[in-house]
Amino acid sequence: MGPILETIIGGLMTGMLYSLVALGFVLIFKASGVFNFAQGAMVLFAALAMARFSEWIPQWTGIESKFVANALAFVVAMVLMIVCAWLIERFVLGKLVNQEGVTLLMATLGVSYFLDGFGQTLFGSSIYKIDVGMPKDPMFLLESTFQGGLLVNQEDLVAAVIAAALVAALAAFFQYTGTGRALRAVADDHQAAQSIGIPLNRIWVIVWSVAGFVALVAGIIWGSKLGVQFSLSVLALKALPLVILGGLTSVPGAIVGGLILGVGEKLAEVFIGPMLGGGIEIWFAYVLALCFLLVRPQGLFGEKIIDRV
Template identity: 80%
Template sequence: MGFFLETLLGGLMAGMLYSLVALGFVLIFKASGVFNFAQGAMVLFAALAMARFAQWIPQWTGIANPVFANVAAFLVAGLIMFAVAWAIEFLVLRQLVNQEGATLLMATLGIAYFLEGLGQTLFGNSIYKIDIGMPKDPVIAFDKVFEGGILVNQEDLIAALISAVLVALLSLFFQKTATGRALRAVADDHQAAQSVGIPLNRIWVIVWCVAGVVALVAGMIWGSKLGVQFSLATVALRALPVVILGGLTSVPGAIIGGLVIGVGEKLSEVYIGPLVGGGIEIWFAYVLALAFLLVRPQGLFGEKIIDRV
């Protein structure tokens, strides 16, 4: 029982990290109808900015305190992501209003490659380290309840808690603030929202800025775990099955989808993997997403679209 709970807990913590990346997809799609293939590049760009400024700020200021360096780097990287979000909306999306979905999709692909190249130009192409003080060593918990206890990775646990707090704050933002209600109105019907005076362009800038902050937090956590390298952009690919499972228009769906996929990956690898030779964790999420596309294309919480002709 202890080993099962250990595997389950590991899956839940991994699922929260998947949900964090998936939120970026959902936020932008809800507000603008754009499937943002640049989300992975935004995660990479944000992580690169934070890693490099955490190195540069002590050199510029002469203050060697790592807490000061990390906080200052986070704030600077956040401002950079705001600037990136504004530039994307002003230079790209605003020019492509009412264009076909395929056109917008190709535009986000172009943004992704541009951000990867810009990140390499500005910050270099080495592997960088983000050290925000999260403990790396695992601990044994509940050793008096289960024989041998449960092995808990402290870094994964803290990362999952950070993700959960951010998700809760975003939920409150969408439900309790006037801007959040305006965002939901735009998500429901662009034209109706415009007709009651909601400025569509300003809402899109806000959404991309929020997605930029989400990308920064995701990049900070994944960069701390894996190091900041250009393969970090592929983390977004792990979030694609999450948004398919939960639904492209649902913030709760991104959370539930991430948890389901995180737990499913771990349990299937541990209990089914030995029977088939292993490797299930690599493809489990994509097979599950394919099954949902066949039987419920809108996902668990997505809106079912009916076209009447």
């Protein structure tokens, strides 16, 4: 029973990180109807900015405190992501209002490749470290209940708590603030929202800024765990099948879908992987999403679309 619980706990913690990345997809799709293929590149770009500025700021300013340097690097990286959000709205989305969905999709693909290339030009293409003081040593829980206890990675636990807190804060923001209600109004009907004076362009900048903040937090966590490298954008794109699983327009769906995906792929890798030669974690999410598309295309929490003729 112990190994199963360890696997489930590890899957839940990984699932919260997937949910964090998936929130970026959901927020942008809800507000603008754009399926943002650039979210993975945004995670990588934000992680590169955090890693490099945390190195450069002590050199530029002479600050010796790692905490202060990391805090300043976070602020600078966040400002950079907000500027990126404004530029994307100003020069890409703002020029494509009322265009076909496939046009907007191709635009986000272009943004993705641009961020990948520009990030490499600006910050370099090596593997960088992010050290924000997250504990690396594992710990044992419930030693009195299970023989030897349950082995839990402290870094995964802290990351899961941070991700859960951010998800809860975003949910409260959308539910209880005036800006959050405006965002939900835009998500329901762009034209109706504009007719009552909600500025669509400003809302899009806010949404992309929030998505940039989510990408920055996700990039810091993944970068701390795995190092900042260009495979990080591919890892972030694993949230794509998660969005299909939970529903394109559902914040709760992103959370629940992430937990299901995290637990499912860990259990499959541990208990089915040895029989198939391993590697299940690479394709499990996409097969699971395909199964949901065949049975429930709108996802667990997505709205069913009915066209009347």
